Amino acid sequence: MKPLDLMKALYDLPEDLIEMPSGIEEDHSESPVRGEGRAANVQAAPAAQADTDAPVGKRFGYTILPYLLTAGCTAACIAGFGLIIRFSHGNEIVGTQSEIPISVQESVSSMTTAVSTGERAVLTAITETHTVQQTVTVTAEDRTEPVSVTETDAVKEPAAAMTAMQTEPLLLTETAAAETQTEPLPLTGTATAETQTETTVTEPPPPVYEMGDVDMDGQITFVDAALVKIDVHYAHNSSEAFTNGVLTDKQRLLGNVDGSEADEYGVLTDEDAEIIYQTAKLRRWYETELTAEEYAGNSAYYQSQERAYTEEMLLQSDEIRKAWYQSFQDADQLYKRMAIATYGTIIEYDDSSRPDPDAAWDMDYIEKAMEQFGKRYSMEDFYQMADKVRLIFREEEIK
């Protein structure tokens, strides 16, 4: 038997098991490949849709992306800048996608919103230096049509700009997006998207980040979050973004909440803890955290159940993860960091079913790492450390 046989077996599965993913949908757009060759005929792109109640976002993958391309976002992406895309309806944000360059197309294509047919939605794409708005109307014929594109100047205070954009009325013109977006944005690098001619652009000013806050509805209002997929939680893993120096150390730290990414960042400050807390708050998983005792018990249980997996993963673990642990010469730092990382793991995995073996896996890995460091601390010490971290978060939450 070959792996291909297993694939064949998969494709023999009954239909009721098969859920259509958003990326492969009953779409009727003309181009069969995402975003390919659509900008040039952006007005002709929308086509009839079978389900008039279908979320607009299901079509955004094919109809909005070209608008983004023509609006210069591709240039921004290629230059290594982050991008946050917001779908808003009236004053209400109905969807947010923050994304880093490499997979912006997938991000957009997978966006699903709750905008109803016949209503107008505003798509906002924000790079570090520019904000681009795209208004689209879902007509009675259930088409998405470009109405206007508004591009703001360089955004010095993106958070404020983002808030303002939710309420400002947009210009309505009949001009196609492709026609209104002719000037390249002042970005570093060379834009090579197929929808644009090759354009060398100038270097932008360095971004200025200001920590803000998160309101109780979980709406992102601080700029640090703009480049980091804080609600979807993965963009920070981009090595490309790290390489390009787009993400700050704090942002990189976010990527290490679950111990998933290597970096050279060794010290956790109160501000770092605050960021993690805010992350957890955004994910709304902080409410279901385990106690140290519960976690210890779960860990022991799963260690017995999952030892084989752990051993295998230790063998298969990537060099990055190993390097991450090995980069800490100070065991105090190591444990503090692991406490944070594991706290993140707990809250991350705890929302579905607990106890979760994945969290236990991290714990198991930590145990291995502790052995490597000569067992200067016991696991009990570690649990106490994790509890201290948790208390910090709880105190912050009370405030």
Place this chain on the structure above:
Amino acid sequence: MLDDSQIIAMLNQRDERALTVIREQFGTMCFQAAYRITGSREDAEECVNDTLMAVWDSIPPQKPDRLAPYLASLACRKALDRFEHTHRQKRGGSRFTSALDELSDVIPSSESVEKQIEQRELSAALEKWLRALPQIHRRIFLRRYYWSESVRTIAQENAMSEDAVKMLLMRLRKKLQKHLRKEGLL
């Protein structure tokens, strides 16, 4: 715009216009499903044509409840055939290749397992295993191995980290391997 039942009725009446409708309404979907496997636009387009032929041949007697997954399944199978044909030696470049590679640890080598296992037995075992999974796990597994979705996309759609998705997939593969062994298929 015709609904599934209308299209199936046309097929049952051997009305060839059904194929035009299917191409219009589901052509893109079939293309994408095939493209993810073949990694080739030309091959994927061929797969769409093959899919149309297959649906013409299979309905009737088949009576799918939902046309979209039925067509997607046909397109995937056609794409798999084409992939097998054109990729006798593994090549990089498509996500499907990557997904297939990951599955290779479930079935390590053709020499170490019984080659004569019936495909339908394997499919039945797979179905049984999938139905026993929590819905979220089943969905993620199928996204990766049925639809060849990238880990990143899966993570995004399920509000998980990429590491978490990779970890979950690894565990699911292990569980599947265990299940197939238990079923005597490995």
